[in-house]
Amino acid sequence: xxxxxxxxxxxxxxxxxxxxxxxxxxxxxVVALLARMGLFTFLSTQLASVIFSLVISVLSIWLGTMYxxxxxxxxxxxxxxxxxxNLATLYFVVLHFGYFLFQIFRSNKLTxxxxxxxxxxxxxxxxxxxxxxxxxxxxxx
Numbered sequence: 162x163x164x165x166x167x168x169x170x171x172x173x174x175x176x177x178x179x180x181x182x183x184x185x186x187x188x189x190x191v192v193a194l195l196a197r198m199g200l201f202t203f204l205s206t207q208l209a210s211v212i213f214s215l216v217i218s219v220l221s222i223w224l225g226t227m228y229x230x231x232x233x234x235x236x237x238x239x240x241x242x243x244x245x246x247n248l249a250t251l252y253f254v255v256l257h258f259g260y261f262l263f264q265i266f267r268s269n270k271l272t273x274x275x276x277x278x279x280x281x282x283x284x285x286x287x288x289x290x291x292x293x294x295x296x297x298x299x300x301x302x
Contacts, residue, residue, distance in 0.1 A: 164297065166238045173248030175237075176229045176294070181253045181286055184225030185218065192217050211278075218282050223289055230293035239297045246290040254283050 195201065201213070239245060257279045264275065 164236060164238050169241065169244045170248055172233060172237050172239065173245045173252060176233060176245060176249040176290065177252040177256075179232065180222065180225035180229035180290070181249070181257075184228060185221035188217065188221035188224070215278055215281065218278060219285055222282055222286050226286065226289035226293050230290070230295070233294060234297060237297070239294065242291075242294045242296050246287065246294055249290060250283065250287045253286050254279075257283065 192201075233239060233245075261275055261279055
């Protein structure tokens, strides 16, 4: 795959959509399917469910970030990884916090577990992105 030069916001959006949305969505579907089959009977309390969902979120963000960073390295020329990581994290925070607010207005109850989960996953998304996304070197012809 040939690398192409794109704007930072486009690369950041690609990273967020892959690492912060698509991979966690797929992992969530698989876990939900396994839960429907009865494989997670140990999740009888609310605290166990919250901790389990947080562990699954962290795992999916980590896997998604590794996959996305590998894809970005092959597909795009990255000149300033810090701008891309900051923009992708901003997309992550704004969209997830917006969804959190939507849930509050829809159900009229505040869930602190969700807010704590957003903060933890956003921080981990930033840390993993900083670790795995690298600047690419442009080959001299």
